Amino acid sequence: MFCRMRTDTDGSSQGATASVAIARAWLDDQGPAILQEQIELAAIASPPFKERARGEAVAAKLKSLSAEPRFDEVGNLLAGFPRGATAKDDPPVVIAAHLDTVFGPETRVEIQAAGHRWVGPGITDNARGLAVTLAVIRALFRCAAEPRRPLLFVFTVGEEGPGDLRGVKHLFRPGSTLRSAAAFLAVDGSGLNRIIHRALGSRRFRITVEGAGGHSWSDWGRCNPANAVGRLIAALADLPLPEDPRTTLTVARVGGGTAINAIPTDIWVEIDLRSEDAAAIDRIESRIRELLAAGIAAEGSRSSGSLSAEVEIIGERPAGVVPPTHPLVRAAEAATRAAGASPALVSSSTDANVPISLGIPAIAVGGGGRSGDMHTEHEWFEDSDGATGAVRLLDILIAVAEL
Ligand SMILES: [Zn+2]
Numbered sequence: 001m002f003c004r005m006r007t008d009t010d011g012s013s014q015g016a017t018a019s020v021a022i023a024r025a026w027l028d029d030q031g032p033a034i035l036q037e038q039i040e041l042a043a044i045a046s047p048p049f050k051e052r053a054r055g056e057a058v059a060a061k062l063k064s065l066s067a068e069p070r071f072d073e074v075g076n077l078l079a080g081f082p083r084g085a086t087a088k089d090d091p092p093v094v095i096a097a098h099l100d101t102v103f104g105p106e107t108r109v110e111i112q113a114a115g116h117r118w119v120g121p122g123i124t125d126n127a128r129g130l131a132v133t134l135a136v137i138r139a140l141f142r143c144a145a146e147p148r149r150p151l152l153f154v155f156t157v158g159e160e161g162p163g164d165l166r167g168v169k170h171l172f173r174p175g176s177t178l179r180s181a182a183a184f185l186a187v188d189g190s191g192l193n194r195i196i197h198r199a200l201g202s203r204r205f206r207i208t209v210e211g212a213g214g215h216s217w218s219d220w221g222r223c224n225p226a227n228a229v230g231r232l233i234a235a236l237a238d239l240p241l242p243e244d245p246r247t248t249l250t251v252a253r254v255g256g257g258t259a260i261n262a263i264p265t266d267i268w269v270e271i272d273l274r275s276e277d278a279a280a281i282d283r284i285e286s287r288i289r290e291l292l293a294a295g296i297a298a299e300g301s302r303s304s305g306s307l308s309a310e311v312e313i314i315g316e317r318p319a320g321v322v323p324p325t326h327p328l329v330r331a332a333e334a335a336t337r338a339a340g341a342s343p344a345l346v347s348s349s350t351d352a353n354v355p356i357s358l359g360i361p362a363i364a365v366g367g368g369g370r371s372g373d374m375h376t377e378h379e380w381f382e383d384s385d386g387a388t389g390a391v392r393l394l395d396i397l398i399a400v401a402e403l
Contacts, residue, residue, distance in 0.1 A: 020398055023143040027135060027394055031386025034131045035118075037061075038381070042120060042127035045109045048162045051075055051099040054130075058099070058155050061134060065141045074170045077155040081140055081147070091182040092152040093401040095136075095393075096168065096351045097129040098159030098188065102375045117380045124371035124381045128389075129187040130155065132367035135390045136397070148402035149182050159188075159351050164315050168351040172358055183328050183400050184355040184362035185393070189374070190381060191366030192339050192389055195332045198347035199356040201319025202274040203281050207232070207292060211307045213258065213265030223305040225267040229254065231295035232288075233269065239287060247275035249284065270314070276347050278319040278357070317349050318357030328361040331399035339368075339385075339392040365393065 046054040055077045062069040062079050069079040077099070080092070101122035103109070111120035137153055156167035171178050186196075209225035233251050241247045249271065256267035271288065275281050289311060296307045322329055324345055336343040348364065355362035368389020370382040 019143040019145050020394075023139040023145060024391060024394060026142055027139040027390050028387055030135050030139075030390060031383065034135045034387055034390060035383045037134060038123070038127045038131035039111050039118060041130050042111050042123045043109060045103070045105065045107070046099050046101050046122065047103060047105045047107075048100050048158065048160055050105060051157045054099050055155060055157070058130065058134070062137070065138060067137065067141065072170065074167055075157040076167045076171060079137070079153045081137065081145075081151040081153065090150055091180045092150040092178075093147075093397065094152045094154060094171070094178065094181050094184045094355075095133060095397070096154045096156050096184065096186045097133040098126045098156045098167070098186075098351055099130070100157055100160050100163055101125065102160045103377070107377060114380070117382050119378060119380045121377045121379055123379055124369070125189045125374055125379065126159070128190050128367040128369060128371070128381060132390045132393060133187050135387065136394050139390075139394060147397070149400070151397065151401055152178075152181075156351055161315075165317055165351060165354055168354045172354050172360075179358060179360070181355065181360050184352060184360055185396060185400075186351040186362070186364035187367055187393060188350050188364050189366045190369040190371040190389075192336065192341040192368050192385060192392060193344045194346050194348075194366055195329060195336065195343055196348045196350055196352060196364040197322045197324065197326075197329050197345055197356075198276050199318065199320045199353035199362075200274055200276055200347045200349045201278055201281055201353065201357075202272060202315060202317045202349060203285060203313060204273070204315030205271045205285075205288065206268055206312045206314045207271065207288075207309060208256075208266055208268040208312070209292075209296065209307055209309045210266045211263070212305050214263045216261045216263055219263055221304055222263055223299050223303045223307045224263050225307055226257065226264055228292075228295040228299040228307055228309075229267045229269050231298055232292050235291040235295065236271070236288065239284075239291070241284070242275070242277065242280050245276035245280065247273075247277065247280045247284065249273050272315075274349075276319055276321065281319065317353050319353070320356040320359075322356055322361055322363060326361055328363060328400055332363055332365060332396050334399065335392045335395035338395055339388045365396070368392065
């Protein structure tokens with residue numbers, strides 16, 4: 001698919017057109033400007049389901065390039081390159097950076113300098129991805145690059161936990177022309193090594209068990225939902241899980257009940273199930289349902305009355321893998337080596353999950369720099385390599401979009 005690789009093995013762009021070489025050289029000097037924009041964007045709060053303010057800020061930047069950005073129905077911000085490229089028939093290469101953070105509206109967003117570091121919620125995830133993506137767009141406009149494949153830049157909503165990938169799910173909804181996209185690249189967080197080519201899938205459940213409830217003394221002997229849920233949790237703790245591909249199951253939250261002196265009418269439990277193997281997720285869901293039924297039956301056999309249960313799926317991120325030999329992965333490895341880093345092929349949960357699960361070649365990469373304490377208010381970023389992450393992203397595009 002990407003037969004005309006234009007970066008050679010030592011990573012120099014000898015084969016690239018003159019305009020792309022200019023873009024690359026210009027981008028190389030943009031380290032301080034990228035950091036500045038990253039800090040600026042991180043300071044605009046972008047809680048799940050409330051990404052619009054940050055989206056508007058990015059849209060204003062795109063308009064100043066005459067990029068003609070537009071918001072879609074769910075709040076994703078889209079911009080084609082060259083201008084109007086979305087209307088072309090050629091399947092595009094999609095480049096996505098998520099607008100949202102994990103932090104709710106109650107979190108005070110303040111970015112502060114601390115020695116070599118910048119500290120604050122979302123400074124890396126995903127202000128870094130946004131700033132690096134914007135820098136690459138600027139480089140393309142500056143040199144009026146003419147990619148053989150159109151590029152579609154998307155600033156997505158709802159990538160983090162509660163969003164459940166709603167932005168990217170909308171992009172690739174059934175019937176969407178993007179289902180035939182040539183490739184998909186998510187730019188997420190920091191780092192120069194990681195190439196996420198395996199989509200870590202997850203399914204999240206909220207299980208509620210209900211009964212008649214009653215007084216803890218006078219009605220004792222009635223079915224207790226807490227006992228049934230307790231049996232389920234104990235059985236899940238003993239459940240063998242596949243180690244390869246790695247699969248995890250976490251009982252994350254438990255709640256319910258009425259009062260200390262009452263048999264509860266309802267008890268709920270939330271479970272987080274993850275695997276790189278979509279079939280394992282389905283298989284273990286069946287086991288969870290069997291163990292729930294067994295827990296309810298066991299409680300029913302020793303007490304009076306009956307219990308009912310509801311299983312609600314509250315999150316779903318599809319799993320999948322792009323083979324390490326795929327030209328997109330190979331192109332990312334070459335660009336990583338050109339950036340002076342050694343490629344690490346890893347799995348994670350990102351916007352790339354959805355296209356990967358649909359068989360579209362997709363990866364996620366970081367935007368350079370170092371970071372830590374992710375998803376906490378003390379999240380930090382260190383600008384250890386300037387614009388290298390942006391140049392790496394451009395190099396991948398040179399290969400896959402044949403710039
Ligand atoms: Zn992220």
